[in-house]
Amino acid sequence: MQNFEFYSPTRIIFGDNILKDLGKTTRDFGTKALLVYGRSSIRESGLYDRVFSTLEDSDISVEEYSGVKPNPELTHAREGSRKAMDMDAEVIIAVGGGSVIDESKAIAAGACYSGNLWDFFTRKATIKKALPVIAVQTLPATSSEINQASVITNTDTNEKFGARSPLIAPRVAFLDPSLTFTIPLKYTAYASFDIMSHLLEGYFTSTDSFAPVQDGFVEGTVRAVMSSLKMVQMNVRNKDARASLMWAGALAWNGLGKAGVEGATIPNHMLEHPLSAVYDIAHGAGLAAIFPAWLKYKRDSIAPRIRLFGERILEMGDKIKGLEEGLACDTVIEEFSRWIQDTGCPVNLRDAGIDNPDIPELVKQARTLCGYWGIEGYTDEDLATIYRLAL
C-alpha cells in the first residue's frame, strides 16, 4: 500500500422524505441561495416545487440558474459564478446529477475568485475559497455529491479537465432514492456501469501486492451494483435496490476504492471521453462499449486480476477452475460481455451506434481531451488497437 490522504467531509443525509429539511439545512450557511439545475425535468417531476417550498419555508431567497449540460461547459459555469457574485449568494444548491453538481462546484469556486475560472482546471491556480455547496442528487453515478472533484469542458480549447479541492466538496448531500424511480431503465444501466467502472478500473490496474481492504470494498460494491440493477430491471420502483444503487454511486468514486492502491488508474474513462465527445453517446454507454475491448487488450498483463474478478465478482469460480490462464480470462470476459448485453448497455461500438468510428480522431482526442490519467504508457497504436477491438 502507498501513502495516501483521505478526506470526505460531506454530511450525507440519506433516505425518504429528507428533502423537507433542505431549507433548514441551507439556513446553516446563509439566506441567499443560487439554485443550479439542468433542464426542465425537475419541473416536470415536481421536484422543483418541493425544493422551492422547503426553501421558502425557511425564508431563503433564491435565484435560479438552469441549463447545465451533460458535459458542463466552462462558459456556462463562468456565467453562473458571475450570477452568484451579483446576487451575493451565500450558498449554491445543486439539484441534479453529477454534471449539475460538478458545475455547481465550479460556480462556487468561481464566485470567490476574480481571475479566470479555467485556471483551477489547468492547475494555474489553487482554489482558496469557495461558497458552500449543497447537493441534491437525482442521477447517482459519479460520486460528485460527496467528492472534491469538478470536471468541466472548455469548448474553446476542446479540453475536459478536472479541478479538486476539499473546499468544493458539498457540505451536505441529500440522497433520496425515491428521486431516482423515474430514471429510465436504459439510463439506470448506463449509470450503473459508470459506478462499476469507477471501482473496477482501479481494481484491474492495481499493481499492489496486497490491498485487501480496498479490493474487498470494490468487490462488494460492484456485486451490490449488479444485484441492485437486476432488481431495478424487475421493478423500477424497488426502493431498496434504488437505495443501494444510490449509496454505491456515492461511495464508488469518493476515494475509498483506490486509497493507497498502487497503480490504480482509470484508462477506460480516458478511452471513453472521446467517444461521448465525438459521437454524443451517454458516458456510461461508452464505458460499457469500450470496457470488454480494453480487457481483451490487457488480458495477458492483468490475467490474475481478471481471474479474481471472475471468482469474486462474477462468482464464476466453478466455471474457470483449472482452466489455463488465457482461457480463464477469455471465459470471464465473455461472461462479463454477456452481462453487459443483458443490462441493455452496448457491449461494443456497433451496439453503441458507432459503425465506422474515426479511429485516428478518437486517438487524437484521447491524447488531448482529458490529460492522460491511466493511458500515459499507451502508444497511439495501442489506443487504436483497443478502439478496433471494440468494433
Add this chain to the structure above:
Amino acid sequence: MQNFEFYSPTRIIFGDNILKDLGKTTRDFGTKALLVYGRSSIRESGLYDRVFSTLEDSDISVEEYSGVKPNPELTHAREGSRKAMDMDAEVIIAVGGGSVIDESKAIAAGACYSGNLWDFFTRKATIKKALPVIAVQTLPATSSEINQASVITNTDTNEKFGARSPLIAPRVAFLDPSLTFTIPLKYTAYASFDIMSHLLEGYFTSTDSFAPVQDGFVEGTVRAVMSSLKMVQMNVRNKDARASLMWAGALAWNGLGKAGVEGATIPNHMLEHPLSAVYDIAHGAGLAAIFPAWLKYKRDSIAPRIRLFGERILEMGDKIKGLEEGLACDTVIEEFSRWIQDTGCPVNLRDAGIDNPDIPELVKQARTLCGYWGIEGYTDEDLATIYRLAL
C-alpha cells in the same frame, strides 16, 4: 434500507513518515497543545521524542497529560479537561490507541463546558463546543481515530457510557502502520477480533432484506482482517499487512458497515463489557471468548446470515453445500471457533482464564454497565444461557 446520516469529517493521513508533519498540521489549529497519552510505552518506543520534535519544530508549546487507562475513567478525563482549561489549550493531541483517543475527545469537550462532563454521557447535555482533536493511532481497533464517539467509564456509578458528536471527531488522524510493528502478536489478534466484531455484529443482527453495499463492505473488510492477521503472524513487521489492519481498524466502526442497515446492533459488545470489567481481560479477548457462544445461542434465528458468513467470509461454501440449515450453521460456527483458536484468541471463557464465572454478576453488569444496545430483547435467563454456552 432505513434512513441514515453519515458524516465522517476526519482528514486521514496514512502511511510512512507522516508524523514529521504533525507539528505543521497542529499549527492549523493553534500553538498551545495538550498531549494526551497512556503509559510509558510511547517513551520507550521513541514515539514520544518524535512527536515532541515535530511539535517543537513548529513552535507548538506543549503540556502533557498521561496515565489514560485501557478503560478510560471519568475522573481522569475531568482532570484532563481542567488541565486543558488552565493552560488555555487550543488543540488536544492524542497519541495512543482507542482509549487515549476516546479520553482525549472527552477532554476536548469538557474543556469547553462548565458543567459536569458526565452530562454528555448520560445525555443530560449535548456537546456544543469542543477543542479540536488530532489523533495519532498506535493500536488500531476501535475507529476512534475517525469517528464521533467517546466511551468513558464512571467508576463511581459503575457505568460505561458513550457520548457522540461530530464536534469531537478528530480533525486529523495520523495513521502510520509502522507504529504498530511492535504490538505483540497476542494483542494484534485481540485488536483484530475487535475490528471484526464491529463489522460482524451488525452483519449477524441485520434484519434488512437487501443491503448489499453494506454487506459487501463488511464481508470484504472482515476477509481483509483475517488475511492480514495471518500475514502478521508470519512476520510482525509485514508493512502491507499492518497497513491493512490499520485501515480496516479505522473504517470498521466509523458507520459505513451499518449505515441504514435495519436491526444492526452490537450484542456481543454488550455481553463482553462485563467480562473485561469483572475479570480484567482484554476487550478483544473477551469478544472472541463470547462470540461463538452468542452464535450458538442465536443459531436458529439467524441461520441464513450464519450460512452467508460461512460462504462469503470463511469461504467454506463447498463444505456446507447441501447441508441442512442447522448442521450448516454448526459447521460454520465450528470452523470460526477453530480460526479463533488459531489466532491465539480465547474461544471460550475457560480459554480466557475464567473457570468459574459469576454468571449472575455478569448478567447484572450486562444490564447496567453500558445501556442495552443490542440486548434489549434478552431476558436475564437468555444472557445467563449465553454465558454458560461460553464455558
